[in-house]
Amino acid sequence: MDTAHVGDIVGALGSIGQHDTLEGRSRRQRFRMLLAIIGPGLIVMVGDNDAGGVATYAQAGQNYGMALVWTLVLLIPVLYVNQEMVVRLGAVAGVGHARLIFDRFGKFWGAFSVGDLFVVNALTIVTEFIGVSMALNYFGLPKAISVPLAAVLLFAMVAGGSFRRWERFLFGLIALNIIMFPLAFLVHPRIATIGHGFIPSFPGGLNSTLLLLIVSIVGTTVAPWQLFFQQSNIVDKRITPRWIKFERIDLWVGIVVVMIGAVAIMAAATFGLAGTAAAGNFTDAGAVAQALHDHMGTTVGALFAILLLDASLIGANAVGLATTYALGDTLGKRHSLHWKISEAPMFYAGYAALLAVAAAVSFSPDHVLGLLTQGVQALAGVLLPSATVFLVLLCNDKAVLGPWVNTVKQNIVAGIIVWSLVLLSLSLTATVFFPDTSTRTLEIGFGAGALVGVLGGAGMLVAWQRGKRREAERTAKEFGNLDPDQVEELDSTPLTRAERKAILDADRDTWRTPALDTLARPQFSTPRTVGMFALRGYLLLAVILVGVKIAQSIGG
Incomplete structure (x- = not known):
């Protein structure tokens, strides 16, 4: 472990000593400890509503009204399950996601995983600078000034060698999200219309254009960079297993904020542009701000532009750090916000280079940049199954997680998520190859895919049970006089459920992954x-x- 990753938890809203526990703490003291923990989950979720997210949600609202709100509801369990797994990996292993993939699966698979991340993240940061330029152009500031200014600000945010200062700065930007409430209120939303959007539907039929937008919503809401960022940020904040329960609360706070923000953005585009020539003709987020200005007034247009600017800065910072955290894991270099520039030059140089390249690319022609924004979100959605597969494999690695490995229920849910993402990606591929594919054909395809998933899952469950049985047989041979059924009985008795849970909880609070180079590779x-x-x-x-x-x- 990087030495900067060991010590007291020093967060934006408080501190916790390295050896502090919850024993004997009052409710007020526990709440203050929770405040000190809050950060990684909230930041990764709000960073999810970045420039690409604002553009994608606005496109959904402008072109389809509130008809796609249901996609957000279905993504809530995906968000929690995926991010909860990296919470455990970060707190227990004490190393970043990229480091674990390289150490447990080797350079070949590590290069695939991190290679995907670097490409998509670099393009994502370009979209963040596009968002900055669009937002500030609304207020009359040209791109030649706004983009370099944003790049310098983003570097200054991380270059102080203080984790607490960086987190407080991010919390300040997150607080600006409060403007989504007056924004949504001023466009006069109709509750009945929003409520109807929670019922699944495919406005205009399930075609390649709509599927690309749905995949984009998936990609911007559940992006692969989130896995790498949150795990590394948990490690950088020095969160250990005894604080996982609080970090799960932090994650839920972030999920609530990101869902409210997504619905507010959809509502602003839906109701703010209803009945105008702009309705159904999305081009980019900057045009949405201007159209809201023309139709609803200066205040609404300015609020949308400020929300876009704020989202772009938070997103660029989080995605940039996810990339440089992974770069440090890959190269074995120091990578912590606790280090000053002179102490971790590679970490800060990589971050600066990433900002510089992305800022330069953002000066490409406007029509290319607008399509790039949606394309990046779609790429993230397509690549998400691969990232989730590695995540599930790591969370079933007993050598890494010990008592924190996935339960059978967690694996079932994770399997459903991975297969659903694969089916969504397959449907997009089919509609690109065969543009005239009917909605009925796609529905049959989804049904057949679901059946294959159920049968495959059942087969995997049977194989797991057989493996457990073989393990019991091996144990029986070691004891000599016991049969496999007696071994299984020993595993389940004589302790009560409460006693087993108490022992497991005590073990979990102190269990950490052994040095990775001492573990046999699976x-x-x-x-x-x-x-x-x-x-x-x-x-x-x-x-x-x-x-x-x-x-x-x-x-x-």
Whole structure:
């Protein structure tokens, strides 16, 4: 572990000693400890509503009204399950997500995973600078000034060598999200229309354009960079297993904020542009701000532009840090906000270089940048199954997580999520290849895919039970006189459920991953290896097809 990752928890809203516990603490003291923990979950979720998120939600509202609100509801369990797994990995292992992938799966798979991250993150930061330029252009500031100014500000936010100062700065930006309430109120939303949007529907039919937008909503709401950022940020904040319960609360706070923000942005575009020529004709977030200004007045347009600027700065900071955290994990260099520039030059140089390149690319032609914003979100959605597969494998690695490994229920939920994302990606691929595919055909495809998922899951569950049985048989042979059924009885008795839970909780609070270089690397079975290569090959094809779809849009 990096030495900066060990010590007292020093957060924006308080501190906790390295050896402090909850024993003997009053409710007020526990609440103050919770405030000290809050940060990684809230920041990663609010950072999720970045420039691309604002543009994607605004596009959904402007082109389809509130008809796609249901997609956000379905993404809540995806958000929590994915991010809760990295909470455990960060607190227990004490190292970043990229480091774990390289150490447990080797350089080959590590390069695939981190390579995806670097490419998508670099493009994502470009979209953040696009958001900055659009927002400040609304107030009359040209791109030649706004983009370099934002890049300097973003670097200054992290370069002080103080984790607490950085987190307080982010909390200040997050507080600005309060403007989403007056923004949504001033466009005079109709509650009945919003409520109807929670019922799943496909306005205009399930075609490639709508599917691309749905995949974009998935990609901007549950992005791969979030996994890398939150795990590394938990490590950087020095959160240990005894504080995982508080970090889960932090995560739920962030999920509530991000969902309210997404609905508010959809509502602003839906009701603020209803009945205008702009309705159904989304181009970019800057045009939405101007259209709101023209139709609803200066205040509404300015609030939307400020929200876009705030989202862009938070997103660029979080995505940039996710990338440089992963770079430090990959190269084995210091990577912590506790270090000053002179103490971790590679960390800060990588962050600065990433900002500089993204800022330069943001000066590309406007029509290309507008489509790039949606394309990046779609790419994130397409690549998410791969990132989630590695996450699930790590959370089933007993050598890494010990008593914190996934339960059977957690694996079932994670499996459903991964397969659902794969089916969504497959449907997008099918509509790009065959643009005339009907909604009925896609519905049949989803039904068939769901059936395959159920049968495959049942097969995996049977295989797991057989493996558990074989393990019991091996244990029985070691004891000599016991049969496998007696071994299983010993595992379940004589302790009561409460007693077993108390022992497990005590073990969890103090259990940490041993030094990674002392652990034997898990071996992939032949079916798992074939499945991984098949998934990677398909995702490569899907990425190419997303690029084709964007190129078609650019070419009209």
